[in-house]
Amino acid sequence: MEMKEIKLEDLDTKNFVKEKVSEISAAVGDALAINALSGGVDSSAVTMLGHKALGNRLRTYFIENGLMREGEPKRIVRLFGELGVPVEVVDAQKEFFGALKGITDPEEKREAITRVFYKDVFSQLVRKSGAKYLLQGTNYTDVEETVAGIKRQHNILKQLGIDTEEQYGYKVIEPLIQLRKSAIREVAKALGLPEEIYQRPPFPGPALAARVIGEVTPDRVEIVRRATRIVEQELSRTGAFQYLAILHEDRVTGIRDGKRDYGLQIEVRCWESKDAKVGWPTRLAYDVLEKLSDRITGEIEGVVSVTYSITKKPPSTIEAI
Amino acid sequence: MEMKEIKLEDLDTKNFVKEKVSEISAAVGDALAINALSGGVDSSAVTMLGHKALGNRLRTYFIENGLMREGEPKRIVRLFGELGVPVEVVDAQKEFFGALKGITDPEEKREAITRVFYKDVFSQLVRKSGAKYLLQGTNYTDVEETVAGIKRQHNILKQLGIDTEEQYGYKVIEPLIQLRKSAIREVAKALGLPEEIYQRPPFPGPALAARVIGEVTPDRVEIVRRATRIVEQELSRTGAFQYLAILHEDRVTGIRDGKRDYGLQIEVRCWESKDAKVGWPTRLAYDVLEKLSDRITGEIEGVVSVTYSITKKPPSTIEAI
Numbered sequence: 001m002e003m004k005e006i007k008l009e010d011l012d013t014k015n016f017v018k019e020k021v022s023e024i025s026a027a028v029g030d031a032l033a034i035n036a037l038s039g040g041v042d043s044s045a046v047t048m049l050g051h052k053a054l055g056n057r058l059r060t061y062f063i064e065n066g067l068m069r070e071g072e073p074k075r076i077v078r079l080f081g082e083l084g085v086p087v088e089v090v091d092a093q094k095e096f097f098g099a100l101k102g103i104t105d106p107e108e109k110r111e112a113i114t115r116v117f118y119k120d121v122f123s124q125l126v127r128k129s130g131a132k133y134l135l136q137g138t139n140y141t142d143v144e145e146t147v148a149g150i151k152r153q154h155n156i157l158k159q160l161g162i163d164t165e166e167q168y169g170y171k172v173i174e175p176l177i178q179l180r181k182s183a184i185r186e187v188a189k190a191l192g193l194p195e196e197i198y199q200r201p202p203f204p205g206p207a208l209a210a211r212v213i214g215e216v217t218p219d220r221v222e223i224v225r226r227a228t229r230i231v232e233q234e235l236s237r238t239g240a241f242q243y244l245a246i247l248h249e250d251r252v253t254g255i256r257d258g259k260r261d262y263g264l265q266i267e268v269r270c271w272e273s274k275d276a277k278v279g280w281p282t283r284l285a286y287d288v289l290e291k292l293s294d295r296i297t298g299e300i301e302g303v304v305s306v307t308y309s310i311t312k313k314p315p316s317t318i319e320a321i
Numbered sequence: 322m323e324m325k326e327i328k329l330e331d332l333d334t335k336n337f338v339k340e341k342v343s344e345i346s347a348a349v350g351d352a353l354a355i356n357a358l359s360g361g362v363d364s365s366a367v368t369m370l371g372h373k374a375l376g377n378r379l380r381t382y383f384i385e386n387g388l389m390r391e392g393e394p395k396r397i398v399r400l401f402g403e404l405g406v407p408v409e410v411v412d413a414q415k416e417f418f419g420a421l422k423g424i425t426d427p428e429e430k431r432e433a434i435t436r437v438f439y440k441d442v443f444s445q446l447v448r449k450s451g452a453k454y455l456l457q458g459t460n461y462t463d464v465e466e467t468v469a470g471i472k473r474q475h476n477i478l479k480q481l482g483i484d485t486e487e488q489y490g491y492k493v494i495e496p497l498i499q500l501r502k503s504a505i506r507e508v509a510k511a512l513g514l515p516e517e518i519y520q521r522p523p524f525p526g527p528a529l530a531a532r533v534i535g536e537v538t539p540d541r542v543e544i545v546r547r548a549t550r551i552v553e554q555e556l557s558r559t560g561a562f563q564y565l566a567i568l569h570e571d572r573v574t575g576i577r578d579g580k581r582d583y584g585l586q587i588e589v590r591c592w593e594s595k596d597a598k599v600g601w602p603t604r605l606a607y608d609v610l611e612k613l614s615d616r617i618t619g620e621i622e623g624v625v626s627v628t629y630s631i632t633k634k635p636p637s638t639i640e641a642i
Contacts, residue, residue: 106574106583213571250534250571253427253642255635262427263636267628281611286604289631297636304636307588307628310610314576315584315618315625321574 005140006178013190017049020175024053024135027173033133034059034126036117037087039068039076040203041188042137042176048191049175050135051085059129060085063121065113066093067207067221070229083192092121100209100216104249106321109216113206126170138174139184141276180275201232201242202276202318210321214249223247223300227266230295240282241273245296246320254304263304266296270308271318279313326461327499334511338370341496345374348454348494355380355452357443358408360389360397361524362509363458363497369512370496371456372406380450381406384442386434387414388528388542391550404513413442421530421537425570427642430537434527447491459495460505462597501596522553522563523597523639531642535570544568544621548587551616561603562594566617567641575625584625587617591629592639600634 006016024033035050037043037060050058060080062073073089080087099112099120126134176184181202188198209216211224227245235243246267254263268289273279293306309316327337345354356371358364358381371379381401383394394410401408420433420441447455497505502523509519530537532545548566556564567588575584589610594600614627630637 106572213573248569248571250569251427252534253638253640255638260638268631283607286631290602290633293632297632304632304638305630305641306632307630309626309628310589310607311614311618311625311627312611317574317576317581317625319574320626 003143004178005180006183008180008183008186011179011183011186013186016187017052017190020049021053024050024173024175027171028054028057028133030057031133032057032059032129032131033135033173034061034129034131035135036060036122037062037076037080038203038207039072039197039200040137041181041184041193041198041200042139044080044193044197045184045188045191046135046137046175047080047085047087048083048188048193052191056086058135059125059131060087061122061125062087062089063117064089064091064093065096065117065207066218067096067113067209067216069203069208069232070225079194079197090121090125092116095120096209097216097218102215104214106213109209110206110321113209132170134170134172136172136174137176139176140178140180143177144277180277182274201240201244204319206321210319211244212247213320214247220247223264223302224266226300227296227303230299231268231270231292234288234292234295235270235284238270238282238284238288241271241276241279242318243268243270243282244319252305256304261304264302265305265307266300266303267307267309267320268292268296269318269320271313273313273318276313276318279316279318281308281310281312284308324464325499326501327504329501329504329507332500332504332507334507337508338373338511341370342374345371345456345494345496348492349375349378351378352454353378353380353450353452354454354456354494355382355447355450356456357381357438358383358397358401359524359528360393360518360521361458362502362505362514362519362521363460365401365514365518366505366509366512367456367458367496368401368406368408369404369509369514373512377407379456380446380452381408382443382446383408383410384438385410385412385414386417386438386528387539388417388434388530388537390524390529390553391546400515400518411442411446413437416441417530418537418539423536425535427534430530431527431642434530453491455491455493457493457495458497460497461499461501464498465598501598503595522561522565525640527642531640532565533568534641535568541568544585544623545587547621548617548624551620552589552591552613555609555613555616556591556605559591559603559605559609562592562597562600563639564589564591564603565640573626577625582625585623586626586628587621587624588628588630588641589613589617590639590641592634594634594639597634597639600637600639602629602631602633605629 037047077087099116103109185198208221212220224247231245248265251262270282271279296306358368398408420437424430506519529542533541545568552566569586572583573586591603592600617627
């Protein structure tokens with residue numbers, strides 16, 4: 001497929017959808033295809049394109065890794081169900097938390113999640129399903145950052161442990177590879193996805209594990225999950241590009257019931273960006289910042305401190321891990 | 322001495338100075354007294370009171386622990402020299418860094434600093450000087466927080482390893498014990514100390530070690546020292562109660578020369594407070610926050626992220642350790 005960027009101002013969404021649907025249709029023919037849906041805008045758009053092209057010859061899986069936001073995957077299954085797209089949930093929480101146990105190094109953590117996702121869980125599904133085609137939501141920024149060495153290598157077949165594409169006939173289809181995030185949102189809208197999906201802030205693959213500095217345990221994920229819910233409730237109306245809560249490993253002094261205590265710190269980030277390539281912290285009103293802090297320290301036991309990230313990207317990145 | 326609080330509105334500074342000078346004079350008589358000057362407003366006010374009462378029967382030491390701000394202790398020695406108060410510098414950097422090596426637990430760190438200061442360094446000076454009286458800048462908030470269990474026990478003789486006050490005749494004089502910070506600033510002003518002292522933001526005992534989460538090494542202290550200088554340059558004109566930079570132990574992702582990198586994070590805190598008992602983050606303009614971040618990430622190698630603390634005290638504390 002074509003690899004040149006299609007800029008937002010040059011994008012004809014109707015035409016783009018029509019083209020991609022017929023490309024997928026032509027590529028897969030009568031075979032089966034498979035994709036993993038996370039509920040983010042990229043994988044949601046891919047799911048819709050694949051469904052339009054292939055109908056029930058597309059198998060869409062939602063992999064429950066225990067690292068998702070509150071209420072997922074139920075919400076996603078219901079939402080796609082209403083659009084006529086069946087989604088199968090695969091419970092892999094045990095596999096993910098097992099692989100993450102004792103790991104504190106951010107890169108090892110990321111590798112463990114990638115390995116479990118691709119090698120342990122998704123590759124099983126691919127083999128069992130008999131699918132020969134994988135639909136994948138890779139976008140133009142991913143490619144660029146892989147080339148620049150900012151993100152990790154993005155070779156899905158290698159990550160699936162499939163080195164012999166020719167022998168087994170696996171093919172990867174990446175229909176969004178020419179688009180950046182803002183263009184993908186337009187495509188998602190044109191595909192009939194609801195605003196809560198096409199306007200959804202990015203939520204990268206390692207999900208809440210990317211929001212936990214230090215060891216990722218069910219308890220620590222639960223803390224950052226609750227902080228994430230508060231941040232999303234308070235910041236969704238800002239229209240910011242992305243907003244997130246990060247649980248630090250560092251402990252800081254606080255006061256609990258009048259006594260000195262070492263507690264947890266949550267870092268909040270809220271970004272202005274068009275494409276995640278560069279970004280600026282949103283100039284949130286102090287009323288909003290103070291409400292965030294009051295809610296997070298008041299509603300989540302053990303948290304005594306909340307900070308707001310004030311560094312632009314670069315030298316920061318959007319996420320902390 | 323009297324222990325009841327003197328509130329700012331009830332304070333007659335001239336009268337207070339006169340009373341304390343005569344109390345110290347009467348208590349010490351012809352004996353020698355000693356005190357440790359850090360350059361903060363409390364120990365500076367005590368030094369001036371002691372000097373007025375005792376002249377050269379007061380020995381004032383500045384203990385160089387390697388954990389002080391840039392340009393100290395030279396600045397303090399010169400400043401007090403101009404006021405006619407001799408200050409002797411004691412180089413104890415080796416002792417402090419030796420005791421801090423390998424310690425990451427905040428409470429153990431604080432204990433190591435306290436132990437080295439009192440047991441290893443200051444107790445030697447007390448014994449060598451022949452002084453029987455110790456002047457100490459304990460204030461009303463310290464007493465209150467000790468009682469409430471927020472701060473550690475504050476028994477200076479016990480900390481000096483002197484359990485038998487009666488036997489050796491050591492006496493502690495705490496002339497500021499009835500005052501909170503805002504009242505001490507008025508007293509310091511009345512004592513002829515320059516504005517850079519009497520308006521100086523608090524800088525507690527463990528100094529920059531209280532601003533390093535994780536192990537305190539000369540290199541890590543140097544990083545937070547440089548961040549502290551930038552924060553003080555940018556925030557001194559705000560008139561805030563206290564402002565500080567904290568080096569985190571957690572590492573976060575950043576981009577350096579276009580490549581992904583794990584770097585350091587500095588947290589900035591800036592407080593509105595009257596007495597450090599309760600406090601609110603200053604509502605700094607985003608222009609100021611962004612300049613802080615640009616300077617800290619631009620001027621200090623390895624720092625990729627800067628955050629601003631948005632939690633009030635309580636449940637936060639002023640410092641992070």
